[in-house]
Amino acid sequence: MMTYRRLGTSGLSVSTVGLGCNNLGRAGTASESQEGTDAVVRAAIDAGITLFDVADMYGREPGVSEAQLGKALGSRRDDVVLATKFGLDMGGVNGPDWNARGSRRYIIRAAEASLRRLGTDWIDLYQYHAPDTLTPIDETLAALDDLVTSGKVRYLGHSNFAGWQIAEAEFTARDGGYTPFISAQNPYNLLDRRLEREVVPAVEAYGLGVLPYFPLANGLLTGKYRRNEVPEGSRLTHSRQNVLETADWDQLEAYSAFAAGRGVSEVQVAFSWLAAQPSVGSVIAGATTPEQVRQNAAAADWTPSEEDLAELDSIFPAPAA
Numbered sequence: 001m002m003t004y005r006r007l008g009t010s011g012l013s014v015s016t017v018g019l020g021c022n023n024l025g026r027a028g029t030a031s032e033s034q035e036g037t038d039a040v041v042r043a044a045i046d047a048g049i050t051l052f053d054v055a056d057m058y059g060r061e062p063g064v065s066e067a068q069l070g071k072a073l074g075s076r077r078d079d080v081v082l083a084t085k086f087g088l089d090m091g092g093v094n095g096p097d098w099n100a101r102g103s104r105r106y107i108i109r110a111a112e113a114s115l116r117r118l119g120t121d122w123i124d125l126y127q128y129h130a131p132d133t134l135t136p137i138d139e140t141l142a143a144l145d146d147l148v149t150s151g152k153v154r155y156l157g158h159s160n161f162a163g164w165q166i167a168e169a170e171f172t173a174r175d176g177g178y179t180p181f182i183s184a185q186n187p188y189n190l191l192d193r194r195l196e197r198e199v200v201p202a203v204e205a206y207g208l209g210v211l212p213y214f215p216l217a218n219g220l221l222t223g224k225y226r227r228n229e230v231p232e233g234s235r236l237t238h239s240r241q242n243v244l245e246t247a248d249w250d251q252l253e254a255y256s257a258f259a260a261g262r263g264v265s266e267v268q269v270a271f272s273w274l275a276a277q278p279s280v281g282s283v284i285a286g287a288t289t290p291e292q293v294r295q296n297a298a299a300a301d302w303t304p305s306e307e308d309l310a311e312l313d314s315i316f317p318a319p320a321a
């Protein structure tokens, strides 16, 4: 049964498991086509997922994931929380940007292009995909605030911000009277706990919710990759092979044994551990098939005990302070 929680201390309610939409229209996946996308999106809605997380640059060409997601949602658009992002290189689709994709000029154009592709009048959560190193955060926040005031955007989030940038943005919003960011999207999973050092304390201090990306570490935490066994047609089989080459198989085998000992799957452990972190708003995993969506939607339903969490800490140590 899907559960719902507030994103940080905001009023925005999201499903505990969301759908990461970077596989929609991605070359070589079952969800590359519109039909494949429709099947994944339908399965997500049927499973109670409300948060759909896309970005303008996702897809075999920039814009394809947004366009396919918009079509797949169709008349169900009102029933979901649509999150998208701007700020990574669109290869000129939004005109020249001189690498200042947090600038007022760029943001307004990017937002209008996303609205057109998604086929909607508003974006529920508009996220700054990665900070640009040129534009002062004051200008970015002022432009985003105008989008909120005009009704084109409801809430703001950021992604790949460091702890100090989260604090800087928070106090700039307070000083300027701008709409603040309510979410932080950063890589976070049992194998990558770097977030706990600076980002988690910052979001807890300012009431933001975390949207952990790479919750399954590219699929490594699903248990489908074994020391000498690689499944056909999976992401790490054909790309990012260095992830498999450098994997710590002793650690992953201890993880599989931990899951088996509790009668749950590896995917359940990966999702439920994230969902048990107080700062986490929604676990957004990408999926390429309806079956994966159904598994993931049901995977945050295991409640780890204090002993379980301590044992996971011993398999996957928290980063040193």
Ligand SMILES: NC(=O)c1ccc[n+]([C@@H]2O[C@H](COP(=O)([O-])OP(=O)(O)OC[C@H]3O[C@@H](n4cnc5c(N)ncnc54)[C@H](OP(=O)(O)O)[C@@H]3O)[C@@H](O)[C@H]2O)c1
Pocket (backbone or CB within 6 Å): 019, 020, 021, 022, 023, 053, 054, 129, 159, 160, 185, 186, 212, 213, 214, 215, 216, 217, 218, 219, 222, 224, 233, 234, 235, 236, 267, 284, 285, 286, 287, 288, 291, 292, 293, 295, 296
């Ligand atoms: N903000 C950012 O900078 C940023 C960066 C990256 C991602 N993201 C967001 O985060 C989302 C999640 O990222 P991700 O998709 O790369 O996450 P991930 O958890 O690291 O990997 C997901 C992949 O694992 C496999 N998988 C998923 N569910 C499975 C299951 N139940 N059983 C077996 N295999 C399964 C699928 O690939 P195969 O079927 O190919 O194995 C899927 O594409 C993205 O969709 C995107 O919205 C954001």
